[in-house]
Amino acid sequence: MTHTWIPKGGDDLQDGLAGALAALREEFKIPAGYPAEPLAEAIDAIRAHALPEWDRTDLELVTIDPATSTDLDQAVLLQRAAGGYxxxxxxxxxxxxxSPGGALDAECRRRGLTLYAPDGRIPLHPEEISEDAGSLLPGMDRGAFLWEFALDPEGAVTRASVRRATVRSRAKLSYRGVQEEIDGGRATECLELLREVGLKRIELERRRGGASLKLPAQVVEQDPVTGAYRLETETPLPVEDWNAQISLMTGMAAATIMLEAKVGILRTMPPPDEHSLQTFALHAEALGKPWARSGPGSVSYGEYLRTLDPALPKDLAIVHAAASLFRGASYVAFDGEAPKETVQAAIGGAYAHTTAPLRRLVDRWVLVVCEAVCQGVPVPDWARQSLHDVPELMKTADQHSARLDRAAIDTVEAALLRHRIGEVFDAVVISVGNGKNGGTAAGPDGRTVPATGTIQLMEPAVTARCTGVMEAGTRIKARLDSADIAARTVQFSAVQDGDAG
Known part of the structure; x- marks a missing residue:
């Protein structure tokens, strides 16, 4: 993980950034707070809330999240068992x-997701629920949907069920802290088993043709004390992958339960089409790391992606190109018969979002449907009657969140670089010729080549447009020509040999 702070740069820079970030809230119609009526309804619900009768506070569950998180959706416990786990x-x-149909329900449907802006989080639910009464905070009795899985020695699920229960988390752990405990040989049995089971689930994912990208994530954060902003580049720790496998396992079990009951909501994504696969294969070959699609030694695209290291320039370019294989994700609601499309291709099976109800709307439906099916009771009428509304609500929320994330990162990147116009940076070319500017240029050998491309700076980890003669997967020198905070743009030009001054 790397942190790049926005330089002080004078009041004009700080004012310009603050103004641009404030404009994002207006542009994306982000509310300043939670509306009074749904907030009052939430507070009343908290006061009247009763815990489930089934008491499982004996389970020594723990939460594992980013260190600063307080909206804790999941708590886990892994144990050895006869024949597996x-x-x-x-x-x-x-x-x-x-309350279905109430003011809080309506506001949650309007929001769809918790949003993350540089100057603060915009929660799906009032913080009184998401940060307190509904959060699985340590040492507190909380209501939960308690999933129980039996796994065989290879980590495959042999039985899964879910029931409402009262639980009590024993500790709030962080990813980095857990990773250090495991690496240092100080981990509890539960955490050691998280690694053991996580690795076995990754192997099962490989066998079923699942795939994942290793692109480092960019996040904009604000220091709570100084108010300064930073661009954070996050490379996931191994424990995050192991922990994610438990969530993926739960989502796959939820999908199976709903498909068998012929009622629910799936998260689907079609497999990449032949044209996309061919294009990606040509790109990988051009970058000097061919993908063996057929013949002896052939591997799936998921297995091929696992061989890539984003720290290497050519591999980074290939990983960016692979994004074209992960398109078309959507939600599919069904009631009465199974849908035609059921597979989430990146996971390699049927899947449902079910483990983040504090931050994502659709999980509320999935959880109540699965619990009703497992307990042999009717699915609540409110859930059944509104099932087909949820996919469009989530589509709108996902698009809104993605646009906000991109705008926030673009704004902060421009502020990060504005004082460095004219400087030359080391960069990796991750694509060429597919930008909005188009155009061509004469290459060194006289051939016509694309005159625009996308580069990623080595430091800071900014992705930007660049003009000039470039080849994907190579390191280049790039000069910063402009950085406009209000327009949310930065522009570079490739520097030819002998022209770096």
């Missing part, structure tokens, strides 16, 4: 706080 996974019981 037992996994308990508690998910926050958000539906118990939301």
């Amino acid at each position: 037992t996994v308990y996974y508690a998910i926050a019981d958000v539906p118990s706080f939301v």
